[in-house]
Amino acid sequence: MAKGSKTVFFCQECGYESSKWMGQCPGCKAWNSFVEEVVESKKAAQALSRSKNIEAPVTIAEISTEKDARIQTNIGELDRVLGGGIVAGSLTLVGGDPGIGKSTLLLQVCRNLAGLGRKVLYISGEESLRQIKLRAVRIGEFNNNLKLFCETNLDTIREVIKRENPEVTVIDSIQTMYNEEVSSAPGSVSQVRESTGVLMQIAKVLGISIFIVGHVTKDGNVAGPRVLEHMVDSVLYFEGDRHASYRILRGVKNRFGSTNEIGVFEMCANGLEEVKNPSEFMLSGKPEGASGSIVACSMEGTRPILIEIQALVAPSNFGIPRRTAAGTDFNRVNLLMAVLEKRARLNLSASDAYVNIAGGIRMNEPAIDLGIILAIVSSYRDVVIDEKTVAFGEVGLSGEVRAVSMAEQRVQEAKKLGFESVILPCACMKSVENIKGIRLLAVDNIKDAIRCIGA
Ligand SMILES: Nc1ncnc2c1ncn2[C@@H]1O[C@H](COP(=O)(O)OP(=O)(O)O)[C@@H](O)[C@H]1O
């Protein structure tokens, strides 16, 4: 007999249930009416009932996608990261440090959707209704399509979702939710995982789009949402400098769109505001006439973003020079400095070097290599780079400047923001030669590039 099943005796006359056989039924007093039956445990029974209504496999043409039209949130930056809006029945995880603005953003989403006449349910396990109201007052006007609910018990939540049948539900946050069937505390890995499983089922069966908020803690004390990244459809992470007002929403997983797309927001008194032109935003406050500063171009998803790279190279007082990299990969900076030493004959071994992506944004695209190289040379030689110049290109170990993707978009972005010249890899020239009104300086290796900036 399969594990998890047991036998019970039923009275055929009245259905009386007994664990052992009896001659006379205590319920209906009938004689010799008991029969033995195998009863599956609850789980096995569920599996059985599920297997009964298995549907036949279908062809692609038979699947209708009409119902899955995307729901626009009217927050352009978020829609872009989601790949064009919310997909019906999808499960999205919004992660980020505490206090970065997850609840604020999702409440704004709720407000917009409610304003468009969609039923929205916001379930909070963290804040009281009063606290949510205080935030809502900050954000603006809400209509009655949005319902709020404070609860942490998933069984209750499931019932409420079934009863309300909203189109979109927000769960804030997964770390506070608990499932009675799991004995561990809320926030533990098994709770978080089980709870997500339950929400996944709700989303898929009822076709409700669910947003889950998950806190990420640096020291990893609380089970981070990373354990459930593989369960959900999309994962968005909120990043940002604690001290800066802008926030970046990055899509790291998306079953319905491209990843690596970013949305830029600014935290204002009345909630998160979209930053429509991040390049302009990132370049505000760029110093004029200072050495060690250059504008580089990085692609974030489908969008080019211009950023300022700063370098400070100063004589070292110690035998081992200090190097730091803020906003980009430290090892990459070390590698580029080694390339400069070997291929451009710069003696950097006695210099401290500090490289910084201004504004606190993180950029790891190889296309900013050339910018980092030129910023370091500019600071080392104390040569000011023309402030209307943008540079992009990947730098290889032999000092060659290699092609990068989407050169055209990068040059167009530079042109749009009023830059006058672009230093770019020779191999990219073909795709941009039709662009007029901006000087294109094609370089083959870093020596050429250094010559371009007059150092
Ligand atoms: N009046 C305000 N003006 C500007 N920013 C505010 C204001 N009130 C709150 N904030 C910002 O909102 C943040 C709280 O956002 P919240 O959505 O609660 O974060 P999370 O849900 O990610 O923990 C605070 O860290 C603060 O920076």
Ligand SMILES: [Mg+2]
């Ligand atoms: Mg919150």
